[in-house]
Amino acid sequence: MHLAGLDLHPDDIDTLICTHFDVDHAGYHDAFTQAELVVQRSHYELAKSGHPRYAAARAHWDHPALRYRLVDGDTELLSGLTLIETSGHAPGHQSILLHLPQTGPVLLVIDAVAMQRLFTPERKAWPMDDNEEQLQASTRKLISLVEHEEVSLTIFGHDGQQWQTLKTAPQYYE
Numbered sequence: 001m002h003l004a005g006l007d008l009h010p011d012d013i014d015t016l017i018c019t020h021f022d023v024d025h026a027g028y029h030d031a032f033t034q035a036e037l038v039v040q041r042s043h044y045e046l047a048k049s050g051h052p053r054y055a056a057a058r059a060h061w062d063h064p065a066l067r068y069r070l071v072d073g074d075t076e077l078l079s080g081l082t083l084i085e086t087s088g089h090a091p092g093h094q095s096i097l098l099h100l101p102q103t104g105p106v107l108l109v110i111d112a113v114a115m116q117r118l119f120t121p122e123r124k125a126w127p128m129d130d131n132e133e134q135l136q137a138s139t140r141k142l143i144s145l146v147e148h149e150e151v152s153l154t155i156f157g158h159d160g161q162q163w164q165t166l167k168t169a170p171q172y173y174e
């Protein structure tokens with residue numbers, strides 16, 4: 001895993017922000033038994049109620065040793081780190097706005113907008129998306145954040161082209 005490249009172990013991690021529980025985003029949650037896992041309450045409760053979409057990774061995100069902190073809507077988690085509620089791809093999906101000293105504001109939209117070319121107000125939903133109206137509303141919310149916060153880097157969830165341009169561990173953004 002990437003943590004090993006940084007000389008870290010999952011036990012060294014205090015806080016794990018969960019965007020949503022799709023299998024490609026929640027498959028290692030059960031390794032982080034020493035962390036506080038932060039997720040939107042609406043997403044957690046939907047998954048916990050047995051929604052079939054989140055069953056694939058349930059053994060990982062619903063492991064009894066995990067400790068969750070449930071948040072409701074946009075939440076400043078730490079100074080300079082804000083969770084942004086961005087439903088649409090999934091109910092209660094969350095994105096992350098992070099202020100870094102050198103890089104400036106970084107917006108991790110993740111699966112709210114999986115690829116740069118979808119980052120437009122009138123975008124259409126894909127089959128994996130839950131709700132087109134919410135998806136568009138969340139996309140507009142993120143577009144306006146980029147403007148108002150003067151975001152210097154927006155990171156998309158599944159943009160292979162962008163990925164090649166990003167610093168990846170053990171490199172990092174300061």
Ligand SMILES: [Zn+2]
Pocket residue numbers: 022024025111157158
């Ligand atoms: Zn994804």
